[in-house]
Amino acid sequence: DQQVxxxxxxxxxxxxxxxxxxxxxxxxxxxxxxWYKKYPAEGPTFLISISSIKDKNEDGRFTVxxxxxxxxxxxxxxxxxxxxxxxxxxAARWTGANNxxxxxxxxxxxxx
Amino acid sequence: GAVVSQHPSRVICKSGTSVKIECRSxxxxxxxxxxxxxxPKQSLMLMATSNEGSKATYEQGVEKDKFLxxxxxxxxxxxxxxxxxxxxxxFYICSARDTETQYFGPGTRLLVL
Numbered sequence: 251d252q253q254v255x256x257x258x259x260x261x262x263x264x265x266x267x268x269x270x271x272x273x274x275x276x277x278x279x280x281x282x283x284x285w286y287k288k289y290p291a292e293g294p295t296f297l298i299s300i301s302s303i304k305d306k307n308e309d310g311r312f313t314v315x316x317x318x319x320x321x322x323x324x325x326x327x328x329x330x331x332x333x334x335x336x337x338x339x340x341a342a343r344w345t346g347a348n349n350x351x352x353x354x355x356x357x358x359x360x361x362x
Numbered sequence: 363g364a365v366v367s368q369h370p371s372r373v374i375c376k377s378g379t380s381v382k383i384e385c386r387s388x389x390x391x392x393x394x395x396x397x398x399x400x401x402p403k404q405s406l407m408l409m410a411t412s413n414e415g416s417k418a419t420y421e422q423g424v425e426k427d428k429f430l431x432x433x434x435x436x437x438x439x440x441x442x443x444x445x446x447x448x449x450x451x452x453f454y455i456c457s458a459r460d461t462e463t464q465y466f467g468p469g470t471r472l473l474v475l
Contacts, residue, residue: 282462293368293455293466294406301462339405341464348394350464354405 253277254342256353265362269327273340273353276321280342284350285314285325288337297338298325330360364390364460368467375446376475382442383470385456391436392458397429400453400469412439446474 255274263269271285281302286294300307300314300323307314313326327334337357341350365388375381385395393414398406410431411419418431428450430442439458443450455469 284463286466291453291469291471293366293457293469296463296465299463348411348459349396349408352405 252354253280254340254351254353256338256340256356258356259354260357260359262359262361263330265332265360266329269325269330269334269358269360271325271327271338271340271356271358273323273325274321275323275342275351277342277344277351278321279344280351281344282342283314283316283323284341285312286339286341287334288339288355294339327358330358332360332362334358335360364388364458364463364465366456366458366465366467368456368470370470371468372471372473374473374475377447378445380442380444381446381472382440383454383456383472385439385441385458385467387437387458387460387465390458390460392439392460393436394459395433395439396457396459396464397431397439397441398455398457398466400455406455409441443472446472448474450474 284299395412412433433439
């Protein structure tokens, strides 16, 4: 049972434009969400996170939005750069739980 | 962010041999570490949760006698793939939790011939 879903397996965006990566979850107990970036044959790199008490968190070019009522979060990257091309995973967990639940990832390609 | 190292980055072994993979948290102490496996074009699959000083907790379907996990200190966890077979060939990634965030190692590519 996939509790965290990324329904778009891939996304292509022109350099300089905004990239929007989406993630949906089903478990209302999740209260902490994270985004990771992954290159082939490497471990995921932590990008940004958000607690369920917030609806937005920003860090440089990366902003994560959380809509709890819709059980939806999104990662905005602006402006997109070719170096952002990678697979992006969203992940979620709840307080007291150790492990993360991952989505299946979205491959972002930023076209120069 | 915090740094997690993994060694070796790549290993090739013969079928039937055992392989040990080390995971270290370099700048923080981690009471809990995680071992994941990634199949081609698939998401990360949690294999087990490693707790310092106690037995690991394995996910359903993961053979604990085949994938031995030891978490002897707050900065080191090891995964030993015993009697490896070609179907064990995969990309293994460890992770350590630092307060709210999990940080991942660079992964180990295992190829069993």
